[in-house]
Amino acid sequence: MIRKTRLFTPGPTPLLPAAQFAMAAADIHHRTPEFRALYQKVLAQLKVFVGTQNDVLLLACSGTGAMEASVSNLTSPGDRVLVLTAGKFGERWVDLVKAFGCQADVVEAPYGQTFQLAAIKAALKPDTKAIYLQASETSTATNHDVQAVARLRDEVAPEAILVVDGITGLGTTHFDVDGWGIDILIGGSQKAVMIPPGLAYLSVSEKAWKAMDASKNPRYYFDLRKERKNAVKGESAYTPSVALIAGLGAALDYIAGQAGGDLEKGRIALVNNAITNAAATRAGLVALGFKLFSPDSPSAAATAVAVPEGLDSSDVVKALKSRFAAVIANGQGSMKGQIFRVAHLGFFDYLDTVALLAAMEHIAKDVLKLPVEYGTAVAAAQKVYAEAAKA
Numbered sequence: 001m002i003r004k005t006r007l008f009t010p011g012p013t014p015l016l017p018a019a020q021f022a023m024a025a026a027d028i029h030h031r032t033p034e035f036r037a038l039y040q041k042v043l044a045q046l047k048v049f050v051g052t053q054n055d056v057l058l059l060a061c062s063g064t065g066a067m068e069a070s071v072s073n074l075t076s077p078g079d080r081v082l083v084l085t086a087g088k089f090g091e092r093w094v095d096l097v098k099a100f101g102c103q104a105d106v107v108e109a110p111y112g113q114t115f116q117l118a119a120i121k122a123a124l125k126p127d128t129k130a131i132y133l134q135a136s137e138t139s140t141a142t143n144h145d146v147q148a149v150a151r152l153r154d155e156v157a158p159e160a161i162l163v164v165d166g167i168t169g170l171g172t173t174h175f176d177v178d179g180w181g182i183d184i185l186i187g188g189s190q191k192a193v194m195i196p197p198g199l200a201y202l203s204v205s206e207k208a209w210k211a212m213d214a215s216k217n218p219r220y221y222f223d224l225r226k227e228r229k230n231a232v233k234g235e236s237a238y239t240p241s242v243a244l245i246a247g248l249g250a251a252l253d254y255i256a257g258q259a260g261g262d263l264e265k266g267r268i269a270l271v272n273n274a275i276t277n278a279a280a281t282r283a284g285l286v287a288l289g290f291k292l293f294s295p296d297s298p299s300a301a302a303t304a305v306a307v308p309e310g311l312d313s314s315d316v317v318k319a320l321k322s323r324f325a326a327v328i329a330n331g332q333g334s335m336k337g338q339i340f341r342v343a344h345l346g347f348f349d350y351l352d353t354v355a356l357l358a359a360m361e362h363i364a365k366d367v368l369k370l371p372v373e374y375g376t377a378v379a380a381a382q383k384v385y386a387e388a389a390k391a
């Protein structure tokens with residue numbers, strides 16, 4: 001039988017065909033009026049996609065480059081910062097702030113859980129310079145409550161810069177960036193915006209720009225102040241990733257087109273799409289006998305489930321690939337073999353969800369030897385879809 005390759009991974013995610021065409025056609029030089037028009041258009045679109053009046057900058061790097069820039073530009077050696085970590089990407093923040101000499105207060109939650117707000121409150125100090133967290137911890141498919149953290153910041157350490165890794169939070173979560181006071185919000189191209197890896201974007205508040213003037217950490221390629229100066233002229237400091245930027249413009253046009261050309265409404269629809277597909281996937285996989293890895297605060301970017309005791313999630317990953325050419329993600333680090341993850345962010349629709357669940361019924365029955373009645377997972381998803389469609 002024919003098997004179409006399908007990515008169900010939380011980065012890279014499936015590519016939008018219109019974005020691929022735009023990338024293929026993007027043979028323009030970056031110091032020309034054509035490029036300046038494209039860059040200014042995409043930066044303006046990104047502000048709407050992020051949902052902020054703050055500046056939004058684009059960097060030619062993967063998401064981690066923007067994470068690094070959010071440390072190197074905002075801190076000085078010896079600064080006290082608070083890091084919230086509950087997975088592999090939270091651990092990346094810990095490594096990054098230490099690499100730049102910060103004194104890190106760390107609040108941890110076990111894999112698959114989110115933080116106790118009381119622990120965050122206790123760890124925040126009046127001299128905390130910055131707070132680093134994920135909106136969605138992709139390694140465990142867990143959502144963190146950014147609004148609640150912002151409120152604690154306002155209460156205990158109002159001067160602190162709030163830095164949010166929204167790399168899988170954007171496009172799957174409704175944020176009020178300016179209302180909550182998110183100073184830096186980071187996104188990556190290979191996630192909800194439907195294009196290949198290689199671009200990061202971040203919004204930067206006035207408060208964060210001020211903090212940058214005091215920062216003594218070294219930076220060169222990722223000097224955000226230099227990027228801002230150039231962006232005003234429609235240029236980037238160094239050679240930009242022209243093709244990806246053209247693809248990003250096409251993807252944001254597509255997202256707007258899903259809501260009659262209104263990008264803000266399109267963004268809301270994209271988030272709701274992820275929320276519904278995530279809920280349907282959770283219902284389907286639980287009906288098959290899997291256990292949610294993050295039952296109390298599940299992310300809409302991806303769903304992580306644990307395989308039953310004694311079984312290996314790698315077998316599920318391998319079998320889906322070899323039988324159906326469907327690519328899902330294994331657990332990272334110590335979670336490898338224990339969980340698998342299915343993505344919902346970006347260019348996924350409900351039919352993708354139903355197809356994956358139908359394939360999963362075969363794998364659960366044939367590979368994991370679970371007692372599966374065909375249609376169980378699909379039926380559970382259909383109920384979730386029907387409820388969401390009514391709303």
Ligand SMILES: *Cc1c(COP(=O)(O)O)cnc(C)c1O
Nearest residue numbers: 011062063064089138167168188
């Ligand atoms: C994908 C991802 C990143 C960025 O990783 P890169 O490989 O640098 O693109 C960072 N944080 C989260 C939560 C992610 O999902």
